[in-house]
Amino acid sequence: MEFDCSSRRDFLLRMGGIAAASLIQTQWPAIAAAAQHAHQAVKSGSSQSFAVLTPEQAKEVEAISACIIPTDEQPGAREAGVVYFIDIALKTFASDTKPVYDQGISELNALTMKLYPGVSRFSAATAEQQDKILTAYTADQERTRGRFRRSPDSPDFFQTISFHTIFGFLVDPEGGGNRDYVGWKVINRDPAHSFSPPFGFYDKDYPGWHPASGDMDKK
Amino acid sequence: MTQSKVIYKPSDEVDFVIVGSGAAGGVIAKELSTNGFRVVVLEQGPYLTENDFTHNEVKVFSEHLLTNNPKTRPTTFRKTPQDKIKTQQSILYGTCVGGSSVHFTANFWRFHEIDFIEHSKVGDIPGANFADWPITYADLEPYYTKVEWEIGVSGLAGASPFDPPRSKQYPMPPLPVKGSGVIFERAASKLGYHPFPAPMAILSQPRPGRSACVNCGFCLGFGCEVGAKSTSLSTVIRMAEKTGRCEIRPNSYAHKIETDKNGRATGVVYFDAKKNTHLQKAKAVIVSANGAETPRLLLLSASSQFPNGLANSSGYVGKHLMPNSSAIAYGVFDEPLNDYKGFAVSRIFHDFYELDANKLGFHGGGGLDARFDLSPLAFAMSALPPGTPRWGKEFKKTLAQNFTRTMEIFCHGTSLPVESNSISLDDEVKDAWGLPALRMTFRDHPDDLKLAGWMQARALEILDAAGAKTKWSNPVTEQQFAVHLLGTCRMGKDPKTSVIDPDHRTHDVPNLFLCDGSSLVTSGRGQPTMTIQALSYRAADRITAQAKSGAILS
Numbered sequence: 001m002e003f004d005c006s007s008r009r010d011f012l013l014r015m016g017g018i019a020a021a022s023l024i025q026t027q028w029p030a031i032a033a034a035a036q037h038a039h040q041a042v043k044s045g046s047s048q049s050f051a052v053l054t055p056e057q058a059k060e061v062e063a064i065s066a067c068i069i070p071t072d073e074q075p076g077a078r079e080a081g082v083v084y085f086i087d088i089a090l091k092t093f094a095s096d097t098k099p100v101y102d103q104g105i106s107e108l109n110a111l112t113m114k115l116y117p118g119v120s121r122f123s124a125a126t127a128e129q130q131d132k133i134l135t136a137y138t139a140d141q142e143r144t145r146g147r148f149r150r151s152p153d154s155p156d157f158f159q160t161i162s163f164h165t166i167f168g169f170l171v172d173p174e175g176g177g178n179r180d181y182v183g184w185k186v187i188n189r190d191p192a193h194s195f196s197p198p199f200g201f202y203d204k205d206y207p208g209w210h211p212a213s214g215d216m217d218k219k
Numbered sequence: 220m221t222q223s224k225v226i227y228k229p230s231d232e233v234d235f236v237i238v239g240s241g242a243a244g245g246v247i248a249k250e251l252s253t254n255g256f257r258v259v260v261l262e263q264g265p266y267l268t269e270n271d272f273t274h275n276e277v278k279v280f281s282e283h284l285l286t287n288n289p290k291t292r293p294t295t296f297r298k299t300p301q302d303k304i305k306t307q308q309s310i311l312y313g314t315c316v317g318g319s320s321v322h323f324t325a326n327f328w329r330f331h332e333i334d335f336i337e338h339s340k341v342g343d344i345p346g347a348n349f350a351d352w353p354i355t356y357a358d359l360e361p362y363y364t365k366v367e368w369e370i371g372v373s374g375l376a377g378a379s380p381f382d383p384p385r386s387k388q389y390p391m392p393p394l395p396v397k398g399s400g401v402i403f404e405r406a407a408s409k410l411g412y413h414p415f416p417a418p419m420a421i422l423s424q425p426r427p428g429r430s431a432c433v434n435c436g437f438c439l440g441f442g443c444e445v446g447a448k449s450t451s452l453s454t455v456i457r458m459a460e461k462t463g464r465c466e467i468r469p470n471s472y473a474h475k476i477e478t479d480k481n482g483r484a485t486g487v488v489y490f491d492a493k494k495n496t497h498l499q500k501a502k503a504v505i506v507s508a509n510g511a512e513t514p515r516l517l518l519l520s521a522s523s524q525f526p527n528g529l530a531n532s533s534g535y536v537g538k539h540l541m542p543n544s545s546a547i548a549y550g551v552f553d554e555p556l557n558d559y560k561g562f563a564v565s566r567i568f569h570d571f572y573e574l575d576a577n578k579l580g581f582h583g584g585g586g587l588d589a590r591f592d593l594s595p596l597a598f599a600m601s602a603l604p605p606g607t608p609r610w611g612k613e614f615k616k617t618l619a620q621n622f623t624r625t626m627e628i629f630c631h632g633t634s635l636p637v638e639s640n641s642i643s644l645d646d647e648v649k650d651a652w653g654l655p656a657l658r659m660t661f662r663d664h665p666d667d668l669k670l671a672g673w674m675q676a677r678a679l680e681i682l683d684a685a686g687a688k689t690k691w692s693n694p695v696t697e698q699q700f701a702v703h704l705l706g707t708c709r710m711g712k713d714p715k716t717s718v719i720d721p722d723h724r725t726h727d728v729p730n731l732f733l734c735d736g737s738s739l740v741t742s743g744r745g746q747p748t749m750t751i752q753a754l755s756y757r758a759a760d761r762i763t764a765q766a767k768s769g770a771i772l773s
Binding site for chain 2: 193
């Protein structure tokens, strides 16, 4: 199954809906101020209480987000504090999606009980069971496109929580997720606020720009 | 927040009131105030500065820190005038002091000679209302040079064999090359193309009060925290304020241009932050609100004297919207590029600037650039290969593996001027101030779609030649979302077929001037801001000359 949000335009719509080392040395005050700003934000994003989600809902949201970005030898959504990011989102910029969460969590718990009688909610299922439940749930949503949506153009629950999980995993920590930059560590994004070339493998031995030979009269 | 040193009362009749503080409005405000005129700039958004800018995508994208908020400023879309509208974000533009120059990529190409005379050269194109500009590249060249030196543009003169003539070198060398640039340069050269260092409105060397680029990696969509991006905010707005004659008035939403019984503009009506209404009186009005909001303001200013909207005797206000055609190809490589570091683009080529329509079967031209302009979130949502699972271990593994190894080739191209492609007032949807929402009617000219697809295929060939481990592109589809807002109040000599004259004065109202993306007659090949600013310096010269001769302000 592929991302529905596969183009830049779609991404923007959703969001809107979406020097050289010596030179850097001269700019330390500005860089240091920006870095300090981000550092303070990391601290402010370390809340352990919920504003919108009930404790029961928070447990399910955390379990679902941990399936989307699992913890393996590297940190996942759980370590990034994604559930807290989602709670803040539902209070602020994504408050209109709270009904989608309410309905989606109930549906997922109901599907859990149907597939695994005796397991009362998604978070209580084993990791293997959770994978199967989510696979069935997302397949069902594809088959019955529209059934779980507020309107034909609205994203379904899984799309919504997937987006918020990825958002909370990769956002600059000032945004309330990506605690201790664990998301950026996973993708090898250095959290520094300034960089000097060479940046990577391909530019480290670059000999400098030269015009294509004999072609400057191309025009 | 920085406050202007001079404060005028709305009842003070200043020389000029300018609507919009972006790429165009900022330049004109600086030039006119430097030339001794009293100027008020009305900006609908807040006055943010470097200290307010952030890498936090919640604030920047979800809370619309820098751009139009669709909750308060809804926009609608339809493909043709016969279609039912959909309320969706169809337009994106900056809503803070500095306008869209605050969040733009800062690609800074000049237009070429062909862009001004293309109609004469190729003739009529079915379905398009193609026209020449009333000015030429040579008329604009001194102003291109002025832009480069005054705001700060990095580049290498003479590096592209396709470049138009220039009178002066760039004021500073190109920015450093990125991994994407090296890969692109080697592969494109192998295929016989002519890649060169991208001209960028980003400082490669510091200037007073501004840092050189520190390569933080949050460029497209974000405000620059160190002032390296050469925005109107970091350059001309501050120069204008230093004259002591220019007031930048933020949170001022202009919604009507007042006129007297003689048909002259007398000022601009606007809402302040508390939605109270004021009239800023002025001897002349300049609208630089962007190619969507400028025609909307003219249409909102309809009166019994101007029933079809102000300056709209031609019926062309809002028409010929050209957002530029575009396509992207992605490649993943074996080793880390770490292209998230730095500005977006370091290498481009213009070999496709003038394509042979007879050979290819479509009209148009474009440029290709090598880039990575994605924040981590934007990358995860839009740049994973087709077939990537949407959750779980494989999703995480692909995300972790590809983020540092992916690059894009962005194809930028022409949009042909189609009369029905337009900005107009929506009949049904209102904004948070009770005014008709901005409606976009748009369907790509078939040639624009063919051009985008053709360039995308070339981009994939380059990635192939570069040895990309994985390469792909998304299908080229009809556009429903525009950020380049061009052509909607086109310039021309004939009042029947244009809105403004070659001096940016409206044909209908002698003391009303328009200058921004709306003034463009053709779309160029995808990077309009440099030309918008060159036009603005030229317009300010023409307006100054007319004002000093007594032709405007008397």
